[in-house]
Amino acid sequence: MKVILVVAAVAVVVVFVVAGDCTWSQDINSRSWDESVICPEPYTLIGNTTCLYISQWGVVRNWSAAQTYCSVYEGELAVINDCALLGEVWTLTQHVLNLTGNFWVGGSDAEAEDSWVWERTVKNVPMGVPFWLPGHPDGDTDENKLMIADNGYFTDANETQEHFFICQDFSTLGSITGCNAPYILIGSSCFYIPPWEVLRNWQDAQEYCIEGLLGELAVISDCDTLGQVWNWIHYDLNMTGSFWVGGSDSAMEGTWVWERVWQRVPMGVPYWLHGQPDGDNAENKLIIAKNGFFDDENESQENYFICQYFLD
């Protein structure tokens, strides 16, 4: 008995020391996309981060009954927010499940006609190409719910119709993204913004990301990610201000590069507003300004900042 207690005590101390010192860093380094993927039954991982369940052959429901059906599996009608995922769903229904038909998903314009939102997140459903065919949505007030039609594209439909449907499990979203806390997945990258009271000049911000967080100031080199980061800051974090990212033209005035990868920062529309950058030699570091666009800023200014954990 005594021996067991001693062993237990040693184990506790070891766990404590490990937890205090380096478990987190080991954990974050050992994470990969594949290992971290577990969708609860009956969901299947589609794309890299989404747990979906597609109703079986013969199981059709109207929109609200489909929503109820999903809730039995602790999910909701799916949020299909990126076009690669829409493609994966098409491949799955056509080529794997051999299911042809219409599939309800979680979008609606019932609250405000023509203003399509995901009911779960109250965020906008993407419109136009490549989600919708030209001329759609076309149903006015008779068709207020969203489905993926038998041609694979979004269509508005009358909620009383009975169709197949796609449920999504949201409970595992954090753990399957491959981003360890405090990072969260935005697009296909892991980002973190420290609390609102943490403001730093550019160099101190870089060190803050590296030392405590094993990351670096963010590299945002595609415009979809810029948009998603902006939505996250604005609507999820409800923060207003300027945010340092990892670009600079310190090495050569006018030549903007991401310091981590030494690749060019994209210039012009839709990243920068006309007239920017404008600071010449006094403003050599990159910031996402209050208006959401890139801007050059003097590195000694204290600002919010965006850290990124690089998966490669």
Ligand SMILES: *[C@@H]1O[C@H](CO)[C@@H](O)[C@H](O)[C@H]1NC(C)=O
């Ligand atoms: C999954 O992740 C890989 C690597 O990041 C990416 O190339 C691919 O487009 C992603 N697939 C989907 C459906 O998002």
Ligand SMILES: *[C@@H]1O[C@H](CO)[C@@H](O)[C@H](O)[C@H]1NC(C)=O
């Ligand atoms: C797919 O389903 C159709 C009927 O819906 C059937 O005729 C066809 O043989 C099926 N194809 C495969 C590969 O199972």
Ligand SMILES: *[C@@H]1O[C@H](CO)[C@@H](O)[C@H](O)[C@H]1NC(C)=O
């Ligand atoms: C659905 O269609 C029916 C019959 O066409 C119509 O009476 C009803 O108002 C429609 N539902 C909605 C929400 O528009």
Ligand SMILES: *[C@@H]1O[C@H](CO)[C@@H](O)[C@H](O)[C@H]1NC(C)=O
């Ligand atoms: C949807 O289906 C359920 C159960 O089949 C039914 O009770 C409900 O009235 C239907 N709702 C609509 C809007 O058609």
Ligand SMILES: *[C@@H]1O[C@H](CO)[C@@H](O)[C@H](O)[C@H]1NC(C)=O
């Ligand atoms: C967002 O922040 C502002 C003040 O900065 C506050 O007035 C507002 O209530 C906040 N909104 C939400 C949804 O938290």
Ligand SMILES: *[C@@H]1O[C@H](CO)[C@@H](O)[C@H](O)[C@H]1NC(C)=O
């Ligand atoms: C930043 O601004 C300060 C004060 O205006 C100036 O002295 C300094 O040279 C600027 N930094 C750079 C890198 O130009």
